Amino acid sequence: MITGVGHVLARDGWPHSFPGQRVALGRDRPLALDCGVQLNDFSVAYQTYGRLNDDRSNAILICHALTGDQFAAEPHPLTGREGWWHLMVGPGRTIDTSRFYVISVNVLGGCMGSTGPSEINPATGETWGLTFPIITIADMVRAQAMLLDHLGIEQLFAVIGGSMGGMQALEWASLYPERVFAAVPIATAAYHTAQNIAFHEVGRQAIMADPDWCGGEYWRHGKQPHRGLAVARMAAHITYLSEPKLTEKFGRRLQDREMYSFRFGADFQVESYLLHQGSTFVDRFDANSYLYITRAMDYFDMAERHGGALANAFRDTPVRFCVVSFTSDWLYPTEQSRRIVHALNAVAANVSFAEIVSNSGHDAFLLDEPEFRRVLSGFLAGAAQHRGLRVPAPAVEA
Amino acid sequence: MATGRPLIRADLQLIADIVEPGSRVLDVGCGDGSLLYYLATVKEVDARGIEISSDGVNAGVSAGLSVIQGNAETDLFDYPDNTFDYVILSRTLQAMHAPKTILEQLLRIGRRAIVSFPNFGHWRLRWSLLLTGRMPKNALLADEWFTSPNIHLCSIRDFVTLCAEKGIVIERGLFVDEKGTPRPLGRSLLLANNLGEQAVFLLRSHCVNGKK
Numbered sequence: 001m002i003t004g005v006g007h008v009l010a011r012d013g014w015p016h017s018f019p020g021q022r023v024a025l026g027r028d029r030p031l032a033l034d035c036g037v038q039l040n041d042f043s044v045a046y047q048t049y050g051r052l053n054d055d056r057s058n059a060i061l062i063c064h065a066l067t068g069d070q071f072a073a074e075p076h077p078l079t080g081r082e083g084w085w086h087l088m089v090g091p092g093r094t095i096d097t098s099r100f101y102v103i104s105v106n107v108l109g110g111c112m113g114s115t116g117p118s119e120i121n122p123a124t125g126e127t128w129g130l131t132f133p134i135i136t137i138a139d140m141v142r143a144q145a146m147l148l149d150h151l152g153i154e155q156l157f158a159v160i161g162g163s164m165g166g167m168q169a170l171e172w173a174s175l176y177p178e179r180v181f182a183a184v185p186i187a188t189a190a191y192h193t194a195q196n197i198a199f200h201e202v203g204r205q206a207i208m209a210d211p212d213w214c215g216g217e218y219w220r221h222g223k224q225p226h227r228g229l230a231v232a233r234m235a236a237h238i239t240y241l242s243e244p245k246l247t248e249k250f251g252r253r254l255q256d257r258e259m260y261s262f263r264f265g266a267d268f269q270v271e272s273y274l275l276h277q278g279s280t281f282v283d284r285f286d287a288n289s290y291l292y293i294t295r296a297m298d299y300f301d302m303a304e305r306h307g308g309a310l311a312n313a314f315r316d317t318p319v320r321f322c323v324v325s326f327t328s329d330w331l332y333p334t335e336q337s338r339r340i341v342h343a344l345n346a347v348a349a350n351v352s353f354a355e356i357v358s359n360s361g362h363d364a365f366l367l368d369e370p371e372f373r374r375v376l377s378g379f380l381a382g383a384a385q386h387r388g389l390r391v392p393a394p395a396v397e398a
Numbered sequence: 399m400a401t402g403r404p405l406i407r408a409d410l411q412l413i414a415d416i417v418e419p420g421s422r423v424l425d426v427g428c429g430d431g432s433l434l435y436y437l438a439t440v441k442e443v444d445a446r447g448i449e450i451s452s453d454g455v456n457a458g459v460s461a462g463l464s465v466i467q468g469n470a471e472t473d474l475f476d477y478p479d480n481t482f483d484y485v486i487l488s489r490t491l492q493a494m495h496a497p498k499t500i501l502e503q504l505l506r507i508g509r510r511a512i513v514s515f516p517n518f519g520h521w522r523l524r525w526s527l528l529l530t531g532r533m534p535k536n537a538l539l540a541d542e543w544f545t546s547p548n549i550h551l552c553s554i555r556d557f558v559t560l561c562a563e564k565g566i567v568i569e570r571g572l573f574v575d576e577k578g579t580p581r582p583l584g585r586s587l588l589l590a591n592n593l594g595e596q597a598v599f600l601l602r603s604h605c606v607n608g609k610k
Contacts, residue, residue, distance in 0.1 A: 322459065341466055345476035350444075352459045353466040355452060374460045382462020 018077050020047035020070055022113050025146045032142075034299075037133035041122045044147045045113025046070050046105040049089060050097035052153070058389055059153050060095060061144065062104040063161030063168035066236075066293055067285055069112040072104040073097070078284045087368055094377045099384075100157065107168075108143040109135045109293050111286035118219070118286040130216035135292060137164070137300045141171040145179065155179050157387060158380065162186040162365035163332065164293070167300050170340065173321070174302060174313040182320040182383040184376065187329050187365045189336035190310050190343070191301035196331070199239050200294040203232030207287045216288060229287045230278030237277045242328040242361030246270060303343075310343035317344075320386065321351040322379040324372065326364040352379055406436050408578050412598045413486055413512050416570065417441055421483035424448065424508065426470045426500075427490035431458030438463065446482075448473060471495055474503040482508040489538070489596070491515045493547040498560065505566065505603045514598040517573065519553025519591040538596060554583070554591045561601065570600040 007024040022045040025031070030040035047070040052059060062072050062085065073089040075082060083089070091098040106114040109132070117132040124131075148156070159172045159180050166188025173183040189196070207213055210228025214221050238246075250270040254260070257267065266272040306312035321344055325337035334355050344351040354375045358364040365372070406414065410433045417423060419441040425434050428447030431454070437443040447465040449455045458465035466473070470487075471494060485508030487500070492515050494500045504511035516538040526534035533543040541547070552560075554573060561568055571583035573594025580598070583590045590597070 320464070338468070341468070342473070342476045345466070345473065346478065348478055348481040350446065350464050351466060352455075352464045353468065354455050354459050355467050356456075357452060371456055375456050378460030378462050382459075382464075385462060 018045075018113065019074065020045060020113070022046075023147065023150055025143065025150065029146075031139070031146065033133050033139050034136040035134045039115070039133065042108065042115035042143070043113065043119070044105060044108070044115070044143055045110075046103055046147060047072070047074070048104070049073050049102040050100055052101040056153055057155070057157060057387065058099065059101045059103055059148075059151075059156050061148075061156050061159045061172070062089065062095070062102055063144075063159065063165035063172075064104070064107065065161070065163035065165050066297065067233075067281070067290075068165070069110060070104045070106045071112070073102070076284065079280065084366060087366075088373070088376075094373045095160065095380070099389075103147075103151070103153075105144050105147060107140045107164075107293065109140070109289060109296060111289040114143075116286070117216075117288035117292055127219050129219070129288060132288070132292065134295055134299075136296050137167045137171050138175060140296065141168050141175055144168070144172075145176055148179070155181060157389060158182040158184060158383065160184040160186070160376075161188075163188055163362065164297055166332075167297065170302060170313075173317060173319045177314075177317050177319055180319050181387050182322065182379075184322045184324070184379065185337075185340065186324045187326055187332050187337075187362055188340075189332045190303060190313075190340050192298050193336075197298045199236065199331075200298055202235050204291050204294060206231035206235065207291060210287075213287060216291075218287070224282065225287045226279075226282040229282045229285065229290060230275075232290060233281040233285075234274040234278040237274060239331045240361055240363040242330065242359055244328065244359045245361055248359070249273070310339065311346040314344055314347050314349055317347060317349050319349070320383050321349060322376070322383075323351060323353040324365070324375065325353075325355045326358045326360070326362070326369075326372075327355060328359045329362040329364065331362040403440055404432065404436050406432050409514050409574065409596055409598065410436070410488060412572060412574070412580055413488060413514060414441065416512055416598075416600050417443060417484055417486075419443065422446075422481070423484045423486060424477075424482045425486045425488070426474070426504070427487065428458060428463075428465060429454045431461055431463045431465055433486070433488065434458065434463045434465070435461055470500065474500070474507060477507040479506055480509055484508055484510050484512055486512045488512075488514045489516065492549070492551045494550060497550050497552075498564070501560070501564065501566065501601075505601060509602065510569070511601045512598065513557075513601060514596060515552065515557065516548075516596050517554045517591065517594040518551040519555055520595050521592045522576075536595070554594055554597045555587050557597070557599070558583075558587060561599075565604040567602050567604055568599055569602060572598045574598070 026040045030038040068084050071083050072085040073083045089095045106112040109116045111118045117128045121128045159169045161169045166185035169183045169185040207228035210225035212223040213225035253269045255269045255272040302313045303310040323337050325334040341353045356372045422444040425447040428449050434445040434447050438445040448468050455467040485504040491497050523534040572580045573590040574580050574596050575593045
């Protein structure tokens with residue numbers, strides 16, 4: 001049932017090889033952004049896995065992190081690498097696509113088909129660039145809600161996301177409590193701390209300091225601020241790991257040499273690893289998107305919009321929550337998850353909270369963490385039972 | 399009816415029998431969630447738990463229960479008044495830093511509290527201390543004094559005295575003897591305090607339905 005708010009877009013200007021769908025939204029009913037701008041013609045790219053059941057009750061929305069995209073469970077069309085959550089999403093996996101209908105959406109401001117600074121502004125026929133309005137996490141969520149209207153899905157069974165995806169999950173529960181049966185914010189926070197903002201600012205400055213950024217109009221000059229974007233990625237990547245993990249992976253080991261070179265090349269393995277991370281990232285991500293999305297995260301502060309009390313964002317919430325953190329995550333440490341849990345307790349919400357022991361840092365939510373999978377799969381099974389979803393017992397995992 | 403009923407520890411069964419079906423319950427220190435699971439499946443209770451150990455929490459959440467990893471001594475303060483019909487504290491009071499505060503919190507956030515604890519007044523413990531002059535142990539208090547988590551042990555008489563001081567109403571009191579037989583407290587506590595290995599209390603504040 002197409003409700004008329006969306007228009008399935010032709011693939012003009014979008015790589016034909018990309019799997020998934022793209023719809024135009026906002027033509028009938030513009031999206032009122034937090035910054036005051038009305039976005040009245042924008043596109044949202046998404047991918048789905050599994051099948052929607054007859055009463056449309058088994059949809060799970062997957063929200064991606066800062067540099068993620070809609071290709072959660074399949075090889076990435078640009079890099080060919082496994083989807084960012086292929087360990088979690090798929091038939092028989094924790095988020096079992098033989099039981100659930102999984103919708104994975106590229107965020108507003110992104111660069112994989114949803115409207116963002118690298119897309120064409122339909123009003124001018126020119127690339128948006130820095131004329132693209134500043135967006136927020138709530139704006140991303142409102143755009144996703146419009147997509148669900150288009151898809152004819154009244155209520156999500158669950159919204160699940162890690163990191164920035166977790167912020168979206170929280171925002172979903174707060175903005176549309178009746179449209180979310182369960183919310184799973186993972187390795188996330190209800191606001192960006194000064195330290196979070198500081199790291200992002202390093203990344204943004206690195207991009208803007210690259211002469212190839214050309215004041216944000218690099219596409220006019222056929223350039224890409226690859227060096228700046230790579231440095232931004234390198235700095236950010238450190239925050240996704242942990243000191244023990246880095247020590248375990250690299251220690252002080254040297255890269256392809258026995259002795260220091262007494263030069264500034266990549267002597268250490270960790271340097272070479274970071275350079276690799278930076279250089280592969282620029283092939284799939286747009287620099288201006290990086291500016292916009294990090295900005296959206298920095299502006300994120302749920303309590304601020306609710307009289308300074310986070311609990312007010314969830315008053316009388318019917319949503320069942322499962323909050324998950326990881327012991328070695330210092331980007332969004334357990335303390336941040338605990339703040340969310342305390343706020344949810346203050347409104348007597350139905351909440352589970354597990355801190356998973358892992359030394360993989362923030363990235364743990366993307367990795368093979370059996371305990372995390374067990375917790376999430378148990379929560380989903382319990383929630384499905386309460387929702388009355390006919391979901392058989394979760395598959396036994398090795 | 400009896401088929402498929404999960405089996406739980408005898409003292410937990412006593413607690414479960416007190417809980418009205420369909421009520422909202424918080425189990426403080428819920429361990430692996432076995433009582434919660436019983437209450438949710440057999441009594442259709444809106445069952446929630448707090449547990450300090452990750453293993454316990456993960457087991458509970460993996461079983462589809464709503465369990466929070468947290469510390470009762472700090473986290474109970476978050477809940478609004480009268481959030482739950484029952485707040486359960488089983489064999490945990492004696493391990494709390496501030497048992498009196500915990501009791502107050504239980505009765506603030508719950509209309510009723512169900513508290514169970516090992517009775518330090520049991521005759522064998524008294525006898526053992528008298529005879530050996532060493533810290534007494536039994537099946538419920540098996541740890542050495544230097545490893546025991548139990549820092550605030552009390553007898554049934556101690557507990558009843560505290561309730562009287564705090565104006566806490568004891569709606570029901572049971573003691574469980576060595577054979578595991580539950581018996582009502584009785585007017586004189588002499589029997590209960592000597593023969594009870596552990597005790598289970600159903601409590602409410604002197605003010606009914608949260609009216610102070």
